[in-house]
Amino acid sequence: MMLEKVIAAYSEAVFDTDRDKAFEVIHDAIAQGVTPEEIVFKVVIPSMEMMIKAISEDFDANLAQHFMASQIASQVTDEMVARFQTSPETIGRVVIGTSYADLHTLGKRIVSGCLRSLMIDVIDLGVNVSAERFVAAALEHDAGIIAISSMMVHTARSERGCLAVRQLLKERGLEDRIKIIVGGAPYTWDTELYKVVRADAWASDGISAGKVIKDLIEGMHK
Amino acid sequence: MMTGMDRLVAAIKGEKADRIPVFCNLLDQGAKELGLVSLYDYYQSGEYVAEGQLKMREKYGYDNVWSLFYVGKEAELLGCRKILFSPDGPPNVEHFVIQSYDDIHRLEIPDDITHHPVFVEELKCLQILKREVGGRYPICGYVTAAMALPALLMGMDKWFELLFMGPPEVRDELLAKCSLFCQRHIAALRELGVDVIVYANPFGSTDFVPLPYIIKTGIPWMKQDLSAGTQGIVYYCGGARFNQVIEAIISQIGIETYYLSPLDDIAAGKQIINGRGLTCGVINDIKLIDWSEEQIRQEVKRMLEAGMAGGKFLFGTILMPYKIPERNIRAMLDTVYEFGQC
Numbered sequence: 001m002m003l004e005k006v007i008a009a010y011s012e013a014v015f016d017t018d019r020d021k022a023f024e025v026i027h028d029a030i031a032q033g034v035t036p037e038e039i040v041f042k043v044v045i046p047s048m049e050m051m052i053k054a055i056s057e058d059f060d061a062n063l064a065q066h067f068m069a070s071q072i073a074s075q076v077t078d079e080m081v082a083r084f085q086t087s088p089e090t091i092g093r094v095v096i097g098t099s100y101a102d103l104h105t106l107g108k109r110i111v112s113g114c115l116r117s118l119m120i121d122v123i124d125l126g127v128n129v130s131a132e133r134f135v136a137a138a139l140e141h142d143a144g145i146i147a148i149s150s151m152m153v154h155t156a157r158s159e160r161g162c163l164a165v166r167q168l169l170k171e172r173g174l175e176d177r178i179k180i181i182v183g184g185a186p187y188t189w190d191t192e193l194y195k196v197v198r199a200d201a202w203a204s205d206g207i208s209a210g211k212v213i214k215d216l217i218e219g220m221h222k
Numbered sequence: 223m224m225t226g227m228d229r230l231v232a233a234i235k236g237e238k239a240d241r242i243p244v245f246c247n248l249l250d251q252g253a254k255e256l257g258l259v260s261l262y263d264y265y266q267s268g269e270y271v272a273e274g275q276l277k278m279r280e281k282y283g284y285d286n287v288w289s290l291f292y293v294g295k296e297a298e299l300l301g302c303r304k305i306l307f308s309p310d311g312p313p314n315v316e317h318f319v320i321q322s323y324d325d326i327h328r329l330e331i332p333d334d335i336t337h338h339p340v341f342v343e344e345l346k347c348l349q350i351l352k353r354e355v356g357g358r359y360p361i362c363g364y365v366t367a368a369m370a371l372p373a374l375l376m377g378m379d380k381w382f383e384l385l386f387m388g389p390p391e392v393r394d395e396l397l398a399k400c401s402l403f404c405q406r407h408i409a410a411l412r413e414l415g416v417d418v419i420v421y422a423n424p425f426g427s428t429d430f431v432p433l434p435y436i437i438k439t440g441i442p443w444m445k446q447d448l449s450a451g452t453q454g455i456v457y458y459c460g461g462a463r464f465n466q467v468i469e470a471i472i473s474q475i476g477i478e479t480y481y482l483s484p485l486d487d488i489a490a491g492k493q494i495i496n497g498r499g500l501t502c503g504v505i506n507d508i509k510l511i512d513w514s515e516e517q518i519r520q521e522v523k524r525m526l527e528a529g530m531a532g533g534k535f536l537f538g539t540i541l542m543p544y545k546i547p548e549r550n551i552r553a554m555l556d557t558v559y560e561f562g563q564c
Contacts, residue, residue, distance in 0.1 A: 019387060060428070062429055063430045063431070064386060067379075067382050067386070068387075071383075071387070101306065101311075101314075104377075105378065105379045106382060152311055153311070153511070153543045154310045154544060158310075186508055189506055190506075190509055193508075196512070
């Protein structure tokens with residue numbers, strides 16, 4: 001019962017983009033005996049999943065809410081994980097970056113925050129990432145997902161972007177082991193574009209990307 | 223024969239013209255038109271950009287020309303030292319002027335934009351456009367709103383961080399400086415004879431921030447940006463939706479032209495504006511890369527049917543991607559010319 005109240009109060013604070021209130025709710029819960037593990041697995045993750053579900057059901061969340069939800073959730077998770085009794089198990093690992101010649105970081109940051117709060121390891125390669133670097137980093141870190149963010153149509157469709165990552169995975173026989181997800185404005189404007197650039201999946205916003213990536217990881221583990 | 227300016231003025235007044243005005247925003251394509259391989263070379267010369275604009279308008283027959291080179295020019299005026307040029311897309315800011323909050327305190331807004339060394343080529347471009355088509359075809363300028371400009375100076379995610387989680391006094395100091403730049407930029411463009419100023423503000427869209435935030439925080443900054451008046455100002459949110467915001471903007475700021483999002487319902491937007499201004503129906507120009515000519519024709523017809531009744535309507539694009547085939551540009555324009563007759 002108490003956890004339900006905590007989830008409701010925390011989710012409301014996140015929805016209102018009120019970071020101070022969200023942390024106040026979490027710290028009060030800890031003071032009342034809720035464990036850091038419960039905060040992450042029974043408050044933060046369910047709250048994030050509720051937001052993902054609401055967005056999928058046409059709840060009209062805006063970019064500021066996506067940003068704040070992901071930042072609050074990842075910051076709470078970081079603080080709680082530091083207090084865990086034992087190191088937590090992650091459910092998978094993602095390398096993320098913006099596509100070649102693309103310098104826009106907001107989408108990548110929202111996705112990264114969301115993934116961290118869902119206990120998915122994120123290796124952030126930064127901006128303007130070459131196809132070779134995406135694949136090399138995925139192999140080096142044993143990541144099952146390459147996430148490529150593009151803000152502009154020419155970087156999304158570039159021969160040196162996602163298309164080149166696909167080509168490298170194919171040439172090296174890695175397509176079963178590593179999946180590609182794309183996101184960013186051009187994919188929202190053209191919902192078939194992810195097929196043109198030969199990605200495995202796409203997400204319409206940074207929060208929904210959390211679910212798409214989680215589903216991809218779980219699908220690969222089956 | 224009517225000119226683009228005649229059509230625009232007729233649309234503003236709700237009077238008859240041969241057809242609705244068409245604003246087709248081709249920028250980078252000018253390089254190809256001049257036979258230049260490099261966008262970098264193209265954007266080093268005001269003569270090139272002016273010639274590209276004039277040639278494309280002449281070739282396709284639409285109604286506007288642009289003095290804008292690329293959006294990052296504003297960042298260059300404020301100290302950006304590196305722009306990333308691509309072979310087939312718009313240049314982007316690579317060096318962010320603001321790396322720390324101290325840089326915000328140090329940020330200086332130029333007193334005189336017109337004579338700023340970074341503005342030399344734009345000035346040449348504007349003077350040529352004015353000489354060649356001034357008074358006959360609307361010359362468009364582009365100004366980024368105070369609330370959106372920091373994204374060009376520090377990156378969008380760092381700006382979101384400061385805007386929503388940072389020290390309010392630092393945020394407001396940056397907004398005040400950006401608003402001052404916005405006001406001076408608008409004044410400079412007006413002085414140089416720009417007819418239409420696209421006031422770009424994604425933070426005026428409910429896709430970016432909630433409506434109450436726009437009303438409480440966004441509109442006061444917009445009022446400050448536009449304190450010299452709204453003549454020739456076009457409300458544009460970078461392609462993001464804003465139908466829900468129109469009423470507040472009309473009643474509190476008085477802007478008279480609305481450049482809708484391709485995702486906004488054109489008929490609904492026009493109904494909200496309700497004769498108090500001009501509505502621009504905007505096509506989803508990313509789709510023009512892959513659509514067939516027939517698909518383009520159907521989409522343009524749908525848009526015109528939604529927006530033309532009652533007049534005070536024009537047709538527009540966002541910044542047309544470089545990869546759109548020429549036949550598709552023509553298919554779009556030919557359909558507007560055919561079915562956009564008033």
